[in-house]
Amino acid sequence: MNLHLGQGDTGEITFLGFNQDQTRLAVGTRTGFRVFSTNNLMLSFLREFGAPISLVEMLFCTNVLAFVGSGPDPFFPSKVVIWEDSQGSLIGEVNFKSPVCGIRLRRDRLVVILERSIVVYALEQLRLLDKIATSPNPAGVCAVCPMSPKFRLACPGEQVGEVLVKLFDLDRTHHIQAHEHPITAMAMNIAGTRLATASEKGTLIRIFSVETGEKVLEVRRGKDPSNIDGLCFSSDSRWLAVSSTRVRQAGRFRNFRVFFTTHPCSDIILLSFLSPVIPYFGGSWSFAQFHIPGADRSPHPIRSICAFTPANELIVATSEGMFYKCRFQEGAPGPCQVLQESRFLDLLPADTPRTILAPASTMSAAQPTAPTPATPPPPPSGGAPSLPEGAAAVPVAMESPASTTSPATQPTR
Secondary structure, eight states: OEOOOTTTTSSSSEEEEEEEEEEEEEEESEEEEEEETTTOOOOEEEEESSSSSSEEEOOOOOSSEEESSSTTTOOOOTTTEEEEEETTEEEEEEEESEEEEEEEOOOSEEEEEEESSSEEEETTTTEEEEEEESSSTTTOOOOOOOSSOOOEEEEOOSSTTEEEEEETTTTTEEEEOOOOEEEEEEOOOOTOEEEEEEEEEEEEEEEEEEEOOOOOEEEEEESSOOOEEEEETTTTTTEEEEEEEETTTTTTTTTEEEEEEOOOOOOTTGGOOOOOOOOOOOOOGEEEEETTTTTGHHHHSSOOOEEEETTTEEEEEEEEEEHHHHHHHEEEEEEEEEEEEEGGGGGGOTSSSOBBOOTTTOOOOOSSOOOOOOOEEEEEEESSOOOOOGGGOOOOOOTTTEEOOOOOOOOOO
16 A cells, blocks of 8 residues: 655645555655655655655665655656665666656566556566556556566556556456446455455445456445555455545535455455445444544645554554554454554664655666676466567557666565
8 A cells, every 4th residue: 555645735745555465554755755665654664856756666675665756857856766775776667758656566577557547567577468448547556466476467458447457377368347437446366366445435435356247345435535555355354444635515614534444355255245235334334443543633635554464453544644543353343452562763773764765866877886686576477468579679559658767676575
């Protein structure tokens, strides 16, 4: 789950995102990026470039990241930078002719979301594998199964409310008419078997089988429209979290909540939803709730994303720079118990250097001189589509990459 806040927000934070296994929180700021451990909220590392970083995507817990800036060269909003943090070096880049709206990483794939298309690369050589046309998608909505060898991707289709699901490992594609309004949020579980979606209306959450495209569950968050900031499955797929921002009709008071449901999304427990009654997902009908403190008094929206720990704990990070760790009891519905509350932007250990690596005007994509040993990612299996060698340098449309520079090192585990 990630949240692109953009340059219109007044705070220091421009981006929030969890890595694939929800053990790290990446934060983009107006001067660089920071990475925190979600286990103890320790600052893992930070990098100051003196320029805004609008998108950050980690590769699990490795030192490889992809990011996009929103400033002058080399931090153009149309350039994806592949970064090796242990050496503080650019190891690859891809340039586009339009701004990048989102990034997703796997150990073997780089997925770049543009406003009207999604481009898929082999991560090792940045070789172009596929391009998918979408409806307008400025929020960069896309869900990818992070686990190999299942490469599965979901994104908005070309029609309003449509979801396109591509199972590269099975060479299969589904077109799902998920909602009547544009898709604004989606999430795939880590096993690549379930897909949750929400539209800009924000009243219904629908869950589909990735392999068949069939709807397996529909839950109503509430009757009032809300902005869904993110959806997130727990690692065992038994819980689904939804972070939302609901604006009251008066426009002066806002209610911000993080809801999650006790309704499991595994095949075994889904049998309980054969009832004709549609369960509610919001308010008193949800299994547990967490209300962000002070959000109802804030003069501007406080947005949030959430994740799970293996110990049935909910992690919440907000656009105000706050971090909450909460506990919920499986057999005891109700409000979450807050275990930890911190302002993560204030966490700066004494041994963490806060130095500007290079001025934005002088940084270059120089290859690292001493590559770290690496274990190559496993080769893709199944019927993953591919293009001829060198296709990455061949434009296929106006939104195709203008140029690519391949990484010099492989992602490390």
